[in-house]
Amino acid sequence: MIEEEKNTETKSKNKKQTPIIEIRDLHKTFGKDNTVLKGVNLMVNKGEDLVILGRSGSGKSVMIKCIVGLIEPDKGEIKVFDENVLNLSKKELNKIRVKIGFLFQSGALYDSMSVRENLAFTLRAHKRELTEDVVENEVIEALESVGLGGAIDKMPSELSGGMRKRIGLARTLIINPEIILYDEPTTGLDTITSREISELILDIKHKQKTSSIIITHDMACAKMTADWIIVLKDGIIHAEGTYEELEKDEDEWVRSFFD
Numbered sequence: 001m002i003e004e005e006k007n008t009e010t011k012s013k014n015k016k017q018t019p020i021i022e023i024r025d026l027h028k029t030f031g032k033d034n035t036v037l038k039g040v041n042l043m044v045n046k047g048e049d050l051v052i053l054g055r056s057g058s059g060k061s062v063m064i065k066c067i068v069g070l071i072e073p074d075k076g077e078i079k080v081f082d083e084n085v086l087n088l089s090k091k092e093l094n095k096i097r098v099k100i101g102f103l104f105q106s107g108a109l110y111d112s113m114s115v116r117e118n119l120a121f122t123l124r125a126h127k128r129e130l131t132e133d134v135v136e137n138e139v140i141e142a143l144e145s146v147g148l149g150g151a152i153d154k155m156p157s158e159l160s161g162g163m164r165k166r167i168g169l170a171r172t173l174i175i176n177p178e179i180i181l182y183d184e185p186t187t188g189l190d191t192i193t194s195r196e197i198s199e200l201i202l203d204i205k206h207k208q209k210t211s212s213i214i215i216t217h218d219m220a221c222a223k224m225t226a227d228w229i230i231v232l233k234d235g236i237i238h239a240e241g242t243y244e245e246l247e248k249d250e251d252e253w254v255r256s257f258f259d
């Protein structure tokens with residue numbers, strides 16, 4: 001019965017829609033022998049949230065950095081919006097990058113700038129021609145979309161960890177990305193705040209129709225956000241499926257993530 005359900009699910013996943021990110025046979029070794037990726041394959045369809053699970057050091061961050069050209073793989077193919085990013089010129093790659101938002105672990109706000117300035121700076125870096133009024137409106141809208149309209153004049157040092165994550169997310173959203181890459185979006189937050197961030201990720205997907213890759217160790221976040229999960233081990237995809245499928249997987253190692 002479970003097998004039957006699994007097959008149906010897999011078929012419906014494969015049948016689905018437009019691929020937005022496709023990775024084939026990705027390899028990366030650092031130095032002489034730190035081989036991190038040994039032939040990773042994955043696909044993210046339009047409007048889909050893909051969660052990546054894996055132990056620390058399994059290459060999750062390296063993989064998403066390869067997608068945006070921050071790390072160059074040794075071998076493999078990466079297609080974003082059907083463009084082979086490894087063959088693009090800097091200018092062509094930048095055209096793709098502006099459609100991709102990141103939320104890195106640290107959130108990395110500029111400490112010397114207010115929340116308004118942090119967001120405005122990012123927006124202007126992407127769209128130089130905007131007037132002051134447009135920038136101000138976009139900043140307000142982005143802050144409201146994460147429920148923090150009132151924090152516009154605050155400095156990062158005045159914000160809690162959860163608020164910093166939200167502001168980081170607002171700064172990601174202000175460029176209107178079609179893809180969002182989340183690197184451990186709930187790390188360091190308490191259970192309730194983590195849940196709020198996961199709800200926000202889900203809300204963004206539904207309202208803005210984004211496609212996302214979410215790296216997380218937070219299984220509650222994975223359960224809420226994942227349309228599909230891949231599990232990285234020893235440089236390859238060891239298992240994949242829906243949350244419900246993987247928590248019942250035959251492989252004890254895979255199930256251990258869900259305990």
Ligand SMILES: Nc1ncnc2c1ncn2[C@@H]1O[C@H](COP(=O)(O)OP(=O)(O)OP(=O)(O)O)[C@@H](O)[C@H]1O
Nearest residue numbers: 030031034036054055056057058059060061062063
């Ligand atoms: N720029 C780099 N130069 C050299 N080695 C690197 C570089 N980036 C990552 N690595 C190595 O690649 C391996 C995988 O790192 P990565 O950050 O992708 O792990 P991860 O799965 O995201 O771990 P975590 O869950 O702890 O964040 C590690 O051994 C790391 O030392």
